[in-house]
Amino acid sequence: MSENSQTTPVLTKKGQETRKKILDAAEHVFGELGYYDASIVLITQHAQVSQGTFYNYFESKKAIYDELIRQLSRELRSTIKEAIMGATTQEENLRLGFLAFFRWIKHHRNMYSIIQQAALVDQELYRWYYAKLAAGYVRSLKNAMNEGAFREMDHETLAYSLMSIGQFIGMRWVYWENEDVPEEVLETAMSMIMKGIAAKP
Amino acid sequence: MSENSQTTPVLTKKGQETRKKILDAAEHVFGELGYYDASIVLITQHAQVSQGTFYNYFESKKAIYDELIRQLSRELRSTIKEAIMGATTQEENLRLGFLAFFRWIKHHRNMYSIIQQAALVDQELYRWYYAKLAAGYVRSLKNAMNEGAFREMDHETLAYSLMSIGQFIGMRWVYWENEDVPEEVLETAMSMIMKGIAAKP
Known part of the structure; x- marks a missing residue:
């Protein structure tokens, strides 16, 4: 797997902040509950963003887990x-x-x-x-x-x-x-x- | 946690064999699927024993996981x-x-x-x-x-x-x-x- 197998698209400063907020929430949720009990709903609740916003940055639970690691x-x-x-x-x-x-x-x-x-x-x-x-x-x-x-x-x-x-x-x-x-x-x-x-x- | 926090009760040779068969199946199921996706049903199917038999040896999924480790x-x-x-x-x-x-x-x-x-x-x-x-x-x-x-x-x-x-x-x-x-x-x-x-x- 190469480092840039998933290239981060160009984002505005605000976009980057939102993406980071979602990743921080994912770090908390995956870390505390584990992959199988974690869900996109829990991640968006913890990040205080809508599910629609989540899907602007990540395609799935697996995609954000990969990107988090x-x-x-x-x-x-x-x-x-x-x-x-x-x-x-x-x-x-x-x-x-x-x-x-x-x-x-x-x-x-x-x-x-x-x-x-x-x-x-x-x-x-x-x-x-x-x-x-x-x-x-x-x-x-x-x-x-x-x-x-x-x-x-x-x-x-x-x-x-x-x-x-x-x-x-x-x-x-x-x-x-x-x-x-x-x-x-x-x-x-x-x-x-x-x-x-x-x-x- | 002491080594004998869960003392193994005295079992006949056949009972010991059945218990071992269930633990071997648990090793396979927990190892391949992980704790959260594993279930007593899957363990008993893999061990080819009934669920009733399972409960003669272990009280729960958590109990057999503990004993397996x-x-x-x-x-x-x-x-x-x-x-x-x-x-x-x-x-x-x-x-x-x-x-x-x-x-x-x-x-x-x-x-x-x-x-x-x-x-x-x-x-x-x-x-x-x-x-x-x-x-x-x-x-x-x-x-x-x-x-x-x-x-x-x-x-x-x-x-x-x-x-x-x-x-x-x-x-x-x-x-x-x-x-x-x-x-x-x-x-x-x-x-x-x-x-x-x-x-x-």
Whole structure:
């Protein structure tokens, strides 16, 4: 599935705001009720727009679910990308990326259930979400290996490992406890990872 | 939630077989359709038992879902426990544990969607599943640290990290591709982890 399989049409500023309002409502409704119990009626009620308005932006429940996941994925990836831009070492790059992920899911706690539902609703979309996130890690890892900062190891396996650690630590603290990830928790994970992959530990 | 919050009553051998047949059918139906679309009717049809029979063993759809997750969790944990019994080093212990997990999910591929549904159906059960699996890792890690094989690090954070790596690698290869995890993939993860946590890398 390519990033622009559903190109966002050109909208006025007001149109963009309405579209965003509907997507925010969808994030709430899908996150709290799940895909099967969610409905366009509930989404429009939560967004305080008419059903007619909804259909100006999205064709169906499935269409808005797809676009919600793509939108969340894009936002998350650009947030991480921005956060790691200031990193001066590969270690800092990794730490800033995790911190950006934890901060982002704090404001999008329903993300966990929205993504997990895709395992049933749309396997291709489910894989796309993780593959896209992994691709960002692969790029960073390749850079770090080219620089000689990290050992030469299989990029994809490391990418899935780093992504999984972020996901589970975020689940344990942010999603379950609604707390920030304790510094010592992040540092424990960072220590294992850096000793594990740094070229000169 | 304690392990024996729902004690299995004493059943004859035939009764146990029927109960197992219903649970196997539930694994299929919940895994393929998801909790909300699954029904007792579909489970009994798949198990080829009457609805009356179903109610001899389980009180409701929610009750059998709960018991299915508890049962899968117990089976998985005892499979891993058995597999690592023969390990002679801490590294082997870790590798045999991952291999047992990958083998087990190969025969229970619906496990992924069944567990992820719990994020919406029953958060407590969802946490219980991961907390139980993590507890096994914590026990192994404590032993390895006491022996001086692994560095002293926060047990729980490492447990969640190891569990997450197994889960994501299994998802990537077994769940998505229906393939065995390639040896080099497991060895890449093992190399990162062992260098990361061994006392003398």
